[in-house]
Amino acid sequence: MPSDMQLPRRLRKLWKVKIQDREALYEEPHVTIWRKDRKWRYSLRNHCFLDPQPDPSEVADEIVDLIEAQLDELCRQRDERFPQNPVAGEEDENGE
Amino acid sequence: MASNVLGVEQEALSAGGLAPLTPRWITKPAQAERAATSEDSRAVWIIRSTDLANRVVRRISWPSHRAGYLVLIGAPRPGVLPALEGRFLRVAFVNLGGVLPKDELETVLKSSERRDRFIGGIVDHEAGIVTLWRGSLEAMVVPFSAFPATANGIRPDWNAFTVADYGHTLRFGDYEAATDSILYDFDREFRRRQNKLRTASEPTLGASIRRLRKQRQLTRNDFPSLDPRTLARIERSEVRKPQLETLQRIADRLGVQPSELGSY
Numbered sequence: 001m002p003s004d005m006q007l008p009r010r011l012r013k014l015w016k017v018k019i020q021d022r023e024a025l026y027e028e029p030h031v032t033i034w035r036k037d038r039k040w041r042y043s044l045r046n047h048c049f050l051d052p053q054p055d056p057s058e059v060a061d062e063i064v065d066l067i068e069a070q071l072d073e074l075c076r077q078r079d080e081r082f083p084q085n086p087v088a089g090e091e092d093e094n095g096e
Numbered sequence: 097m098a099s100n101v102l103g104v105e106q107e108a109l110s111a112g113g114l115a116p117l118t119p120r121w122i123t124k125p126a127q128a129e130r131a132a133t134s135e136d137s138r139a140v141w142i143i144r145s146t147d148l149a150n151r152v153v154r155r156i157s158w159p160s161h162r163a164g165y166l167v168l169i170g171a172p173r174p175g176v177l178p179a180l181e182g183r184f185l186r187v188a189f190v191n192l193g194g195v196l197p198k199d200e201l202e203t204v205l206k207s208s209e210r211r212d213r214f215i216g217g218i219v220d221h222e223a224g225i226v227t228l229w230r231g232s233l234e235a236m237v238v239p240f241s242a243f244p245a246t247a248n249g250i251r252p253d254w255n256a257f258t259v260a261d262y263g264h265t266l267r268f269g270d271y272e273a274a275t276d277s278i279l280y281d282f283d284r285e286f287r288r289r290q291n292k293l294r295t296a297s298e299p300t301l302g303a304s305i306r307r308l309r310k311q312r313q314l315t316r317n318d319f320p321s322l323d324p325r326t327l328a329r330i331e332r333s334e335v336r337k338p339q340l341e342t343l344q345r346i347a348d349r350l351g352v353q354p355s356e357l358g359s360y
Contacts, residue, residue, distance in 0.1 A: 016261075024274075026311060034264070037203055037207070037264075084310050
């Protein structure tokens with residue numbers, strides 16, 4: 001199932017943070033943050049928002065803090081799903 | 097029929113975005129009769145009941161002016177489908193469970209970004225396909241193979257399909273697919289838009305081949321007719337103009353036309 005990050009109850013009503021099971025592998029490894037019909041992609045590799053829109057400042061600081069605090073576990077879960085596109089970096093020069 | 101609808105949508109797009117559609121739920125006979133005669137081209141009539149769908153069909157007068165859209169929740173009977181398609185600009189039909197919740201459905205239909213969301217769909221086990229309906233009520237047919245198991249063994253459950261997160265997510269039991277990733281693979285226009293937006297894009301043919309190869313979960317050794325070192329050089333753009341024959345081999349293995357290679 002998708003990795004849903006555990007959030008405190010008061011945040012859980014509005015926010016979701018997930019690693020989905022089918023994401024495009026061209027994308028930089030990320031988690032997706034949801035609030036109703038809006039979503040943001042947050043890079044696990046570079047620790048930044050990947051898209052200028054919607055405005056990343058709309059995301060509660062607490063959410064970003066929680067992601068950063070659980071980064072190791074999120075990276076592990078992401079790599080488990082998508083070993084071809086690891087968080088740590090690109091494939092080697094021989095392209096195995 | 098399709099070209100008329102596309103014309104409407106393209107006109108709206110060129111005007112700076114899609115004008116909102118107006119969801120109208122048909123729960124009473126009088127509403128069914130209005131749906132059969134309304135000239136509101138932005139209305140989306142949503143029906144859950146076979147009886148009410150029959151009532152719409154009976155009230156259509158022929159030749160009918162074509163206006164508005166129709167969403168049938170539950171599979172339509174083949175006998176009434178041509179009549180409904182003759183009356184409405186577009187008709188979508190979705191499984192009872194395979195549709196967004198009411199408030200999310202209404203939000204998506206009113207959104208200017210509805211073409212990039214799914215509102216519902218229907219799974220055909222025999223054919224091995226999922227027919228998905230975008231918020232613009234255009235259909236997109238996606239084979240089961242587009243939803244591979246994850247490396248850690250999570251597989252889609254075709255009996256438990258639904259759409260979630262305001263159309264951003266396709267859910268097959270415990271398996272979740274991002275709508276964007278499906279649109280990227282199956283809609284060239286969406287792919288072009290995304291590539292334009294991608295700030296850290298690598299706009300070369302080599303980068304595009306590499307992305308597509310990774311998406312297909314292939315290594316460079318999976319191209320039997322090609323030296324992996326050659327492919328690596330192409331992907332790194334060290335070969336400025338690969339031979340047509342080489343591109344054909346790469347395209348064959350990746351399952352696309354050579355002319356499409358640069359668009360991923």
